[in-house]
Amino acid sequence: MTPPDAAELMLIRHAPAQHGGRLCGRTDVPAELGDPAIWQPLQALVAGVPLRVASPALRCQQTAAALWPGAEVHSDARLWEQDFGDHDGMPFDQLPDLGRLSAQDLADHRPPGGESFADMVARMRPALMGLAGRAQEAGPLAIVAHAGTARAALALALGAVPAALAFEVAPWSVTRLRVFDGGLSVIAVNWRPL
Template sequence: MTPTRWWLVRHAPVINPAKVIYGQHDIDCDVDDPVVFGAVAEALPAGALWLQSPLGRTRKTAAAIRAAGCSGEEPIDEPRLMEQHFGDWQGQVRAEILARQPEAYRRFWLAPAEQRAPNGESFVDVVARVRAALDDWSARAEGRDVVAVMHGGPIRAALSIALDLSPARALSFHTETVSVTRIDRYADGAWGVGFVNATPGRPTTAG
């Protein structure tokens, strides 16, 4: 069986000198590294279906990869691939939130899978909406390559689904900016994982 091959790309590094919590808060990113974007463009398949979170940093990242020479269909905005919503804390400086709401802040970051920020969503909620997006688009694009430019949280959610991990365990994954993760969805609903957190155009550390 030919699987639907998902190429999950995390957005470029954010520009965040104030150290705010951003989540779904729109924040700019740095795409001024032609070597990295050229290498990612070369690593991705030609002629793929492209999806992107509708936030500015993912759109900008997708545009930079495509400008570096990666062909494919015009990207489609998919809101279910957005970063976790941190509610009232979005756009606020981390240190200030900790000073104002120390217990709520610590409780959220120490047990983040089930906890919600005030008026926000939990990582469990993110897993549910990412699952719906993966199921939907895997059926629509059966047997094709799908490039999805998204965020660290939803990529961890996708790995939770593909590896059948609890949301809490999936939060252990680290996702570099402009990294590529490959997961495969088969017609019978089974998943495979090709690789995680590949960083084309950057040196690897031998160990």
Template sequence: MEIYLIRHTKPAIGKGICYGQSDLALAPTFSKEVEIITSKLPRTLAPFAIFTSPLTRCSQLAKALFPRHDVKADSRLMELHFGTWEMKSWNDIPKEEINPWMEDFVRVPCPGGESYRQLYDRCVAFITELQQQKTDKAIIITHGGPIRAIHALFKDIPLKDSFSLKVGYGEVLKLEN
């Protein structure tokens, strides 16, 4: 299986805000970022199945990159659900709430949200379904969390260590197995 994982471009939000599954607009640099991403993709897209998170920051990028292709949205590709922390400043989240999560983000869910393990499990279910459908080549437009989770799956990296993978906005990562 050959997969290109593409992280969405820069969202229009200030630094230090927890925004997981919140639906955000994209920054004014969107067009320039699309050009850069396009230069990193294979020239022939015909054999690739294309998938996106349904959130605007991914689906808008998918439409810009692949205007003449069938792009399928799948909610399993959404970012971590941060629950009651969504759209709060990280600094405003009470320490008694954030510390247990910071100590074991793999297993501890955010209040009203999910754990990294839950995100990983839905990403694994997505990849497993692709494999069962014999999808050999895929392009996936998603978020930093799912990219790290899928990378951990392909490279057999413990989840607690998967955040060592730095994934910038507009990053393109190719995986094969």
């Protein structure tokens, strides 16, 4: 296992969500933690990370509790998943077909009553850059959040919002970003410790 760097953001996607076949951006559903053998290598890696933050979503809080049993994990509402508006809670097979969109058009697409991915990146920028500053001052920082949160951080590192949508972010995976003066660089995406 590669230990975290001193100035590193580790964005951990929550355990699989018990979504019941529905889109659950802001819908608060529990996590399916599964067999501890799946996540114990990650737990061992992040055990000593001094700074821990999680989205307030139940699936993120449960994932954080599994990774750091009994330890303090700060909740940050700014880390919530993308707001899919009227589409949130809708069965996957009933979501509207958007057709072929360019990466930019997809990033800019705003569901009725919700936010686009570009909106989400703008919303999360202050939170993520603030957390990056804390990592630079006090050591590695682990964030348990959503696939969208990890992609928003990648968008900031790449300086290209649409490009971040090309990354897959699996449950229990880690997106590792190095923090340096003025920005972020990508160490790894969709990474799992062995």
